[in-house]
Amino acid sequence: MKLSNFGEKLTSKTGILQLMDDLGKALSGKEKIYMLGGGNPAHIPEIEQLFRKRMQEILDNKGEFEHMMGNYTTSQGDNLFIDAVVSFFKKTYGWKITNKNICVLGGGQTTFFFLFNMLAGKFRSGEFKKILFPLVPEYIGYTDQGIANNLFTAQKPLIKFIDNHTFKYFIDFKNLNLTKDISAICVSRPTNPTGNVVTDEEVEKLSRLAKKHNTLLMIDNAYGAPFPGIIFTKTTPIWDEHIVYSVSLSKLGLPSTRTSIVVANEEIIEYLTSINAIVSLTAATVGQHIVTPLLQSGEITKISENIIRPFYQRKSNDAILHFQKHMNPRNPYYLHKSEGALFLWLWCKNLPITSMELYERLKKKKVLVVPGEYFFPGYDKPWKHKNECVRITYSQNETDVKKGLEIIAETVNEAY
Numbered sequence: 001m002k003l004s005n006f007g008e009k010l011t012s013k014t015g016i017l018q019l020m021d022d023l024g025k026a027l028s029g030k031e032k033i034y035m036l037g038g039g040n041p042a043h044i045p046e047i048e049q050l051f052r053k054r055m056q057e058i059l060d061n062k063g064e065f066e067h068m069m070g071n072y073t074t075s076q077g078d079n080l081f082i083d084a085v086v087s088f089f090k091k092t093y094g095w096k097i098t099n100k101n102i103c104v105l106g107g108g109q110t111t112f113f114f115l116f117n118m119l120a121g122k123f124r125s126g127e128f129k130k131i132l133f134p135l136v137p138e139y140i141g142y143t144d145q146g147i148a149n150n151l152f153t154a155q156k157p158l159i160k161f162i163d164n165h166t167f168k169y170f171i172d173f174k175n176l177n178l179t180k181d182i183s184a185i186c187v188s189r190p191t192n193p194t195g196n197v198v199t200d201e202e203v204e205k206l207s208r209l210a211k212k213h214n215t216l217l218m219i220d221n222a223y224g225a226p227f228p229g230i231i232f233t234k235t236t237p238i239w240d241e242h243i244v245y246s247v248s249l250s251k252l253g254l255p256s257t258r259t260s261i262v263v264a265n266e267e268i269i270e271y272l273t274s275i276n277a278i279v280s281l282t283a284a285t286v287g288q289h290i291v292t293p294l295l296q297s298g299e300i301t302k303i304s305e306n307i308i309r310p311f312y313q314r315k316s317n318d319a320i321l322h323f324q325k326h327m328n329p330r331n332p333y334y335l336h337k338s339e340g341a342l343f344l345w346l347w348c349k350n351l352p353i354t355s356m357e358l359y360e361r362l363k364k365k366k367v368l369v370v371p372g373e374y375f376f377p378g379y380d381k382p383w384k385h386k387n388e389c390v391r392i393t394y395s396q397n398e399t400d401v402k403k404g405l406e407i408i409a410e411t412v413n414e415a416y
C-alpha cells in the first residue's frame with residue numbers, strides 16, 4: 001500500500017521502532033530477562049494503595065463513576081480538574097495563571113507531538129522553523145515526532161567531571177546559537193536518559209534567551225516538579241508567557257490513564273485545545289478524577305516528596321553503589337550524576353566496542369539496556385561520545401536490577 005508523507009513518516013521502521021521490536025522478541029522467550037531498558041514507573045505499594053482507595057471512593061460516591069465513565073469533557077479538560085490544577089500551581093509556585101492557561105491532553109508524548117508540529121516545520125511564508133534541544137542526550141521519544149523531516153536541531157553539552165567515576169552535562173551557552181529559524185527550545189527536566197537536572201540558573205538563562213529571541217521555552221517535567229517529584233536537586237520552577245510547562249500523571253504511577261497537563265499562554269492553550277478536538281475530541285477522564293482531590297488537598301505534593309522521591313532516590317543510590325562495587329575502578333567509566341528520573345547513564349570512555357555492540361553482548365546475556373546513540377535527536381554530527389553510552393533503568397525490582405548491573409559491569413570490564 002502507498003502511504004502519504006504523514007503515513008510514511010509515522011510508520012517507517014526507524015531505529016527506535018526496530019529496537020522495540022527487538023526488545024519484544026527478546027521478551028517473548030521463556031528465559032529470565034533482566035529488563036533494564038524500559039521507562040515504566042515502579043509499582044510503589046503505598047501509592048498503589050492510595051490510587052485503589054481513590055477508585056473505591058469514586059465507585060462509592062453516588063453517580064461519580066457513571067459521570068467519569070460516561071461523559072466527554074470539553075477538549076480543554078475536565079472543569080473541576082482544571083480548577084484544581086490552577087489553584088494548586090498558584091498556591092505551590094505563586095504563578096499568575098487562570099483556567100485559560102491550562103489544557104489537559106493524552107500524555108506527555110501526545111503533548112510534544114502537538115507542540116513540535118504546530119510550532120515547527122514549513123510555514124505559509126515559506127520559512128522552515130525548527131525545535132532546538134539545547135542539550136543532548138535528550139528523550140528518545142522525541143526523535144520521530146516531527147512530521148516534517150529535520151524538525152530538530154541540537155547542541156552538544158559541556159562535560160564536567162565530578163569525581164573519578166561521575167560526571168555532569170551542562171548547556172554550552174557559548175555555542176548555543178538561537179538562529180532565526182528556531183521557534184522553540186525544549187528540555188526535559190530531569191532529563192531522560194541521563195538523570196541530569198538542568199540547573200535553575202540554566203533555566204533562567206534559557207528563559208531570557210527565549211524571550212529575547214521571541215521564541216518559546218518548553219520544559220518537559222515528566223519526572224519532575226511538582227509531581228511525581230523524582231528530582232533529587234532543589235529547584236524552583238518558573239513560568240511566564242513564553243514558557244510551556246508540561247507535567248504528566250504517568251510517572252506518579254498512572255501511565256495507563258494517559259493524562260498530561262500543559263501550562264502555557266492563552267494562545268498556545270487555544271491551539272492545543274483545537275488540535276486535541278480534531279485528533280482526540282478530549283483527554284481521558286479517569287486520571288483527572290483520581291487526582292483532583294489530591295490536588296485540592298495538596299496531598300499530591302506530600303506523596304511526591306515523602307514517598308515517591310525517597311523511593312527512587314534510594315533505588316538510585318543502591319544501584320550506583322552496586323554497580324561501582326562490580327566495576328574495575330581502573331577502567332575509565334563514568335555515571336552521570338543521578339539527579340532524578342529512573343535511569344543511570346553510563347559512559348564507557350574509550351571503550352574498544354560501540355554501545356550498540358555492548359547492547360548486543362548484554363542481550364546475549366539476557367540483560368536489556370538502551371544503546372546511547374538513540375538519544376541525540378537533532379544532533380547528526382559525528383561525536384564518539386554518542387557511541388560510548390548506555391541507558392540503564394533502575395526502577396524495577398531490586399534483585400533483577402542488582403543482577404543486571406553485575407552482568408553489565410562484568411561485560412564492560414571484559415570489553416576494556
Ligand SMILES: Cc1ncc(COP(=O)(O)O)c(C=O)c1O
Nearest residue numbers: 039107108109188192222248250
Ligand atoms: C522525558 C519524557 N517526556 C515525555 C514522556 C511521555 O510520557 P507520557 O506520555 O506517559 O506522559 C516520557 C515517557 O517516558 C519521558 O520520559
